Amino acid sequence: MxxxxxxxxxxxxxxxxxxxxxxxxxxxxxxxxxxxxxxxxxxxxxxxxxxxxxxxxxxxxxxxxxxxxxxxxxxxxxxxxxxxxxxxxxxxxxxxxxxxxxxxxxxxxxxxxxxxxxxxxxxxxxxxxxxxxxxxxxxxxxxxxxxxxxxxxxxxxxxxxxxxxxxxxxxxxxxxxxxxxxxxxxxxxxxxxxxxxxxxxxxxxxxxxxRGNVTFKLTVRTLDHAVHSGMFGGVVPDAMLAMIHLLASLNNADGSIAVEGLVSNAPETPDYDEAQLRRESGLLDGVSPLGTGSYLNRIWNQPSITVTGIDAPNVDNASNTLLPEVSVRVSVRVAPGQAASEAAAAVTEHLLAHAPWGVVPVISDLSTGExxxxxxxxxxxxxxxxxxxxxxxxxxxxxxxxxxxxxxxxxxxxxxxxxxxxxxxxxxxxxxxxxxxxxxxxxxxxxxxxxxxxxxxxxxxx
Ligand SMILES: [Zn+2]
CATH class of the missing domain: 3.40.630.10 (Zn peptidases)
Known part of the structure; x- marks a missing residue:
């Protein structure tokens, strides 16, 4: 009726x-x-x-x-x-x-x-x-x-x-x-x-x-104590450099996600052009959007990975030291249709496989939402x-x-x-x-x- x-x-x-x-x-x-x-x-x-x-x-x-x-x-x-x-x-x-x-x-x-x-x-x-x-x-x-x-x-x-x-x-x-x-x-x-x-x-x-989410703390260690960057820099990897390389492996050059095993969908989406994206997100002129596919598909139906926090000396307190350990918080958005635990496993596997120079990254404090x-x-x-x-x-x-x-x-x-x-x-x-x-x-x-x-x-x- x-x-x-x-x-x-x-x-x-x-x-x-x-x-x-x-x-x-x-x-x-x-x-x-x-x-x-x-x-x-x-x-x-x-x-x-x-x-x-x-x-x-x-x-x-x-x-x-x-x-x-x-x-x-x-x-x-x-x-x-x-x-x-x-x-x-x-x-x-x-x-x-x-x-x-x-x-x-x-x-x-x-x-x-x-x-x-x-x-x-x-x-x-x-x-x-x-x-x-x-x-x-x-x-x-x-x-x-x-x-x-x-x-x-x-x-x-x-x-x-x-x-x-x-x-x-x-x-x-x-x-x-x-x-x-x-x-x-x-x-x-x-x-x-x-x-x-x-x-x-x-x-x-x-x-x-x-989208679902997966968040965790990622820690990288390369040294058992901090050392002078003038004495060992160039031969001993510091934790920050290892972390930067590891995090960089998460995205392809165009910004799309490089982690195997994270799924995407591509249903039809309403019109949403770059001008609207820039206006609503505050994306600066000259900075290009990440990834491929319609913008709304990227936001609604594809995974994303963001680093939302970092534990490292702040700039004012930075000395010429090779850092022994760096931790970051990582936030993964999971495309609808994939179990959050499956996405967590794919990201974990990627991080373990892509750490440079024999470094073994540690993942802790992991939580998931479907x-x-x-x-x-x-x-x-x-x-x-x-x-x-x-x-x-x-x-x-x-x-x-x-x-x-x-x-x-x-x-x-x-x-x-x-x-x-x-x-x-x-x-x-x-x-x-x-x-x-x-x-x-x-x-x-x-x-x-x-x-x-x-x-x-x-x-x-x-
Ligand atoms: Zn609410």
Whole structure:
């Protein structure tokens, strides 16, 4: 059953009517500095879980609303508090799980912000603040769409689980145990993960693939102690030189990945030219892009390898010494369709085989996150596309994302029959994780509208 135009207008009008109140609720969530990283105050994450639980309770819709914690997988105590609310399905309707997270990234240096990170400010059509987009707007899109659903539908038969995690930005260390502990209350047929973005502030998207990741520390040793570069330089290799040669072996001359065994895909991608790439990434004039294939295929469907940190003397403290040991942190993005463990094995094998001068590199502190490839033909994906088309007035793009949401594979493992939809409120200017994070209010309104229409469809469709 397709929704009538009158229904679409009705939903849009109700959201427009409530918008100021929704933005005020979002602002009060943003004011809580719920950074989930170890070095930050956990009572703020607790406060933000309480604020989300209060919003869920305020809907007078759920049979239960709880704040729950689970043990971290590494055995170092409990993870951050998550909010779980459930209302059981009636009359054979499906159950939909609405996921978002209430924790945020650290704000970074205040000086890099044009506004104050935890004091939300609306400038023109955007709300600025840490978490304004990622992912407190995701939380509010669930709350607001449920509010409209209950107002519009005389009978909600759809089962709904609201699951708002508190540690996504810290790698979800207790996620697996959380799913195990709360399997029954989380059980659902459709899972909507509202933690991604849209193609632009005027064109919606369904995220259909995500790259996985592999990170590790790589250490190279060549000497058992530092020595004078004048005495032995030129004959004894230093660790930095060995590391530079080893890292250089990871890419071909054109910048494409030289590691055998890392897979790539090449599905069709939307138009995205070099000018747009340069504008959005800040790539300097004269510096050429890496690799081959369409730019979006390189970002969405090919592996990449980046060195994100290095332990070596800093420039001011550098002396004329041959360094005995150098370590770097390596971040590998894994193409959708390849298991992260397989990618880790391929990179490890490459590094062991390509170390120069008999050096034996050591890999430690390795962690992996699985990529995601959606079934784009399921009934939920079809209903979601129709709802997005109605709400935004344009057909959604099937989008890949170069980043990773590793916990999705935990959902897949726990609920293999469930259809997973990855949606979100962000747009290319949202700058999630960066200073000056912001939410486009028009896109937010459309995203709430699309989700409400989807829930109405799933509630009414026979
Ligand atoms: Zn997020």
């Amino acid at each position: 397709s929704l009538r135009t009158a229904d679409v207008e009705n939903v849009a009008n109700l959201i427009a009517r409530d918008l100021d109140a929704i933005l005020a609720e979002l602002a009060s969530l943003v004011r809580i500095p719920s950074v989930s990283w170890n070095a930050f105050d956990p009572t703020q994450v607790q406060r933000s879980s309480e604020a989300v639980a209060a919003l869920a309770t305020g809907l007078s819709f759920f049979d239960s609303v709880s704040i729950l914690q689970a043990k971290k997988s590494d055995g170092t105590g409990l993870g951050q508090p998550a909010v779980v609310a459930r209302r059981d399905a009636r009359n054979g309707r499906p159950t939909v799980l609405l996921y978002a997270h209430h924790d945020v990234q650290p704000p970074g240096a205040d000086a890099d912000w044009l506004t104050t990170p935890f004091e939300p400010v609306i400038i023109e059509d955007r709300m600025f603040g840490r978490g304004a987009a990622d992912d407190k707007a995701g939380v509010m899109s669930h709350i607001a769409s449920l509010r409209v659903l209950t107002e519009l539908s005389d009978q909600v038969d759809l089962g709904i689980v609201l699951y708002v995690e508190g540690e996504e930005e810290f790698g979800s260390p207790s996620f697996q145990n959380f799913l195990n502990d709360n399997r029954e209350v989380l059980a659902s047929d459709i899972i909507i993960v509202a933690d991604s973005g849209n193609w632009s502030e005027t064109v919606p998207a369904l995220t259909v693939s995500l 990529p995601f490839l959606a079934d784009t033909t399921g009934t939920a994906a079809i209903a979601a596309r129709a709802a997005m088309t109605d709400a935004w007035g344009v057909t959604p793009v099937d989008m890949g994302v170069g980043g990773s949401i590793p916990f999705i594979s935990d959902f897949v493992a726990m609920f293999p029959e469930a259809q997973i939809l990855v949606t979100g409120v962000e747009d290319p200017d949202s700058r999630a994780h960066s200073p000056n994070e912001s939410l486009h209010i028009g896109a937010f309104e459309k995203a709430i509208c699309a989700q409400t229409l989807l829930l109405l469809r799933l509630n009414d469709e026979q």
